Amino acid sequence: MTMLLKGAPVRDVRADTLAQKIKNLTEKPTLAIIQVGKREDSTAYINAKKKFGNKIGATVLHVEFNEHETEEVVISKISELNADVSVHGIIVQIPLPPSLNKEKIIDTIAPEKDVDGLTSTSLKLLWENKKGFIPATTRGIATLLSHYGIEIQGKRVVVVGRSALVGKPTALYFTHQNSTVTVCHSKTLNLSEETKRADIIIVATGKPGLITKNHVAPHQVIVDVGINTVGGKLEEEVGERKIVGDVAFDEVKDLVRAITPVPGGVGVMTVLSLFENLLDAYDAQHAV
Numbered sequence: 401m402t403m404l405l406k407g408a409p410v411r412d413v414r415a416d417t418l419a420q421k422i423k424n425l426t427e428k429p430t431l432a433i434i435q436v437g438k439r440e441d442s443t444a445y446i447n448a449k450k451k452f453g454n455k456i457g458a459t460v461l462h463v464e465f466n467e468h469e470t471e472e473v474v475i476s477k478i479s480e481l482n483a484d485v486s487v488h489g490i491i492v493q494i495p496l497p498p499s500l501n502k503e504k505i506i507d508t509i510a511p512e513k514d515v516d517g518l519t520s521t522s523l524k525l526l527w528e529n530k531k532g533f534i535p536a537t538t539r540g541i542a543t544l545l546s547h548y549g550i551e552i553q554g555k556r557v558v559v560v561g562r563s564a565l566v567g568k569p570t571a572l573y574f575t576h577q578n579s580t581v582t583v584c585h586s587k588t589l590n591l592s593e594e595t596k597r598a599d600i601i602i603v604a605t606g607k608p609g610l611i612t613k614n615h616v617a618p619h620q621v622i623v624d625v626g627i628n629t630v631g632g633k634l635e636e637e638v639g640e641r642k643i644v645g646d647v648a649f650d651e652v653k654d655l656v657r658a659i660t661p662v663p664g665g666v667g668v669m670t671v672l673s674l675f676e677n678l679l680d681a682y683d684a685q686h687a688v
């Protein structure tokens with residue numbers, strides 16, 4: 401029978417560990433989230449982070465700018481938060497309005513507070529396999545697989561999607577964990593030929609139903625990172641809104657060894673991992 405790799409049980413156990421740890425700290429770990437504009441999906445993601453932070457006893461500062469704010473003002477706010485010793489982590493909710501230079505803004509975040517792991521310093525550390533912040537989704541996938549006892553060393557991992565946010569850092573991370581990694585993308589010629597060779601398929605494309613029964617084999621573990629809204633608005637928690645992944649779940653679920661559900665799989669792990677990164681940042685800042 402197929403193993404369902406649910407995120408919630410893992411999140412709950414690890415959230416308790418974080419909450420216990422925070423109870424014993426002298427000050428509350430604090431995360432600042434910068435939002436520029438009012439995209440509804442971004443607000444939903446931020447609300448999920450606030451809710452989780454609140455649950456474990458961390459502080460979440462939501463710093464909001466209107467969509468026409470200048471780069472200088474946003475950068476100046478980040479510099480201020482960099483210098484504020486009561487703030488331990490800073491993230492910029494993406495996407496940003498197209499008028500802003502995303503790389504420049506993210507790179508303003510002090511490396512020791514970069515809990516999303518997206519500054520060029522963090523990415524270089526990941527590239528070099530040195531200690532640093534692993535982007536939350538990648539860390540979440542690794543934690544989830546480890547929790548369910550899924551071996552990654554020596555396994556053939558096919559990552560579908562090559563974004564800077566998910567695909568590339570995940571491919572790098574698994575390479576460093578001694579998986580044999582293939583990266584597929586929108587110009588891959590025969591996707592099913594590639595995916596069928598995998599032991600683990602990690603899909604992050606934003607294309608609902610891209611991975612079908614024709615792409616999978618019985619021994620495989622399928623990690624569906626996609627979060628797509630079908631016919632509604634985005635928020636995992638709200639029942640009427642339909643969220644689907646990049647895998648045609650119903651037709652694939654009985655054909656493979658293990659699969660993550662959407663919602664309730666990687667998404668919940670990403671929020672957990674962000675706060676695990678925040679606690680790591682807090683510890684490092686208090687160790688010096």
Ligand code: NAD
Nearest residue numbers: 537561562563566585586604605606625626627666667670
């Ligand atoms: P993106 O748009 O930046 O990148 C998509 C990637 O998919 C590209 O590299 C592209 O080459 C590839 N792709 C597109 N069509 C393809 C096709 N037909 N075949 C093969 N590859 C194809 O997206 P992203 O930011 O990486 O996000 C991907 C999905 O993951 C989205 O649904 C997003 O909402 C979701 N996401 C989920 C989490 C989470 O915590 N679960 C976190 C981040 C993103």
